[in-house]
Amino acid sequence: MRDRLDEALRAGQVDGLHAVVAARGGQTLLEYYGVGEDFAWINALGVVEFGPGTLHDIRSVTKSVTALLYGIALHDGLVPTPAEPLLPRFPQYPDLVADPRRARLTVEHALTMSLGLEWREDLPYDSPANAEIAMELAPDRYRYILERPIVEPPGVRWAYCGGATALLGHLITDGTGQSLPEYAQATLFEPLGISRYEWMAGPDGVASAASGLRLAPRDLLRLGELVLREGMWRGQRLVPADWIRTMLLPRLQTEWGARYGYHWYVDSVAGHELVAGMGNGGQRLYVLPGLDLVVAVTAGNYDHPEQWRTPLALLEQVILPEIR
Template identity: 85%
Template sequence: MRDRLDDALRAGQLDGLHAVVASRGGRSLLEHYGAGEDFTWGNPLGVVEFGPGTLHDMRSVTKSVTALLYGIALGDGLVPAPQEPLLPHFPHHPDLAADPARTRLTVGHALTMSLGLEWREDLPYDSPANAEIAMELAPDRYRYILERPVVEPPGVRWAYCGGATALLGKLIADGTGQSLPEYGQAKLFDPLGISRYEWMAGADGVASAASGLRLVPHDLLRLGELVLREGVWDGRRLVPADWIRAMLQPRLTTDWDGRYGYQWYLESVADHHVVAAMGNGGQRLYVLPDLDLTVAVTAGNYDDPDQWRTPLALLEQVILPEIR
């Protein structure tokens, strides 16, 4: 596998790769660290020599971690179920809750990014015209999300929306009485042995549920192994099994004809079912249940329309050909 990786690097098929770690059955298959220019939430870090202890932006992989936390909180009876109406849980905006076009919104529509509200994230993330950036700049991020113009009925179509995940983060924080980092540390990170992480916050001090998490690659891999083990770690159940099943049930089709569950992508690669968390720049967490395989990738191809090529090449051309 190492030879295949070296060949792919020399051939320029893995441009922007910062790190990859992979395990099968809990045993290491591959570990590689490179060097390259990096950023954290758009702030330049210069050229970084990556290693096992280097924290890296997870970007929108954070959304999938937020979904795990939502399932834990749901199991604890602290957040509303997917079928429950959404707006009653945002009582500071009664005018929006009274809008008939918005009363149909449920928590499930936020989980599946199918709110039916106007939301554009297909612009660079350094532009205030990008809806996620506009949300961060707004005086009230939740009002900004919920008052977006209604463009279609909810639940009809998947449309990428970091605002949907921000709403989930608010429900977790309100229900648990803890910030996302606090609840995440107590319920997920500490039990997994994840001691080094950052969860970046906006100007209002609210940790970003959509893109704020920074992890080292091996800890990202642990999260994938937790999903692979259906929520159990070292004999202890961390995430309810019924939530893992619900979270990974295909519900809507993405713009590229993949499938989407609750904040996780469901793809097919080389005839293998792949559960994936994805983030801007080429951040990936791949879980292949039929192969007992987990792969964590970090990369620096931020805002590149072809950013998907490097992690997919790692999976298709380097790792899977070596699996028997």
């Protein structure tokens, strides 16, 4: 497998690759660390020599981690069920709560990114015209999200929206009385043995539920192994199994072909079922249940229109041909 990776590197098929760790049945199949220019959000880190302990933006794979945290909090009765109305959880905005068109919004619409609100993230993430960046810069991020113009009924269409994840993050922090990093540390990271991480925050000090998490690749892999085992980790249940199954149930079609559950993508590759967390630049957490396989990828192709090529090439050309 390493020979195939070296060949792909020489051929330029995995440009921008920073690291990859793949494991099957809990045994490491492949582990590689490269060198490349990197960023923490828009802050340049220069050329980094990556290693097992190097933290890396996982960008929007953070959304999938937030979905895991939501399931834990739901099991403990600390957050509303998916079917519950969303706006009553934001009583600080009585004008929005009283809007009958917005009263149709439920928690599930946030979980499936089908709020039906105007939201554009198809612009570079260093531009204030990008809705997620505008949200981070807004005086009140939650009002910014919830007062976006209504463009269609909720639940009709998947539309990529970091604001939806921010709403879920608020429900978690409001229900648990802890910040997102604090709750993740207690319920996920510490039990998984993840001791080093960063969770970046906006100017308001609120940790970004949509894109703020920085992890080492081995620790990202552990989160994938947790999903593969339906919430079990070394004999301890961390996430309810029924939430994992519910979370990964495909509900809507994305604009590029994959299906979408609760903040996880559901697809297939080379005839194998695939669930994935995906982030800008080529960050990927692939889980292939039928092969007992988990792959964590970090890369530096931020905002590149073909950033998907490197992680997919790793999976299709390097890893899967060696799996029997």
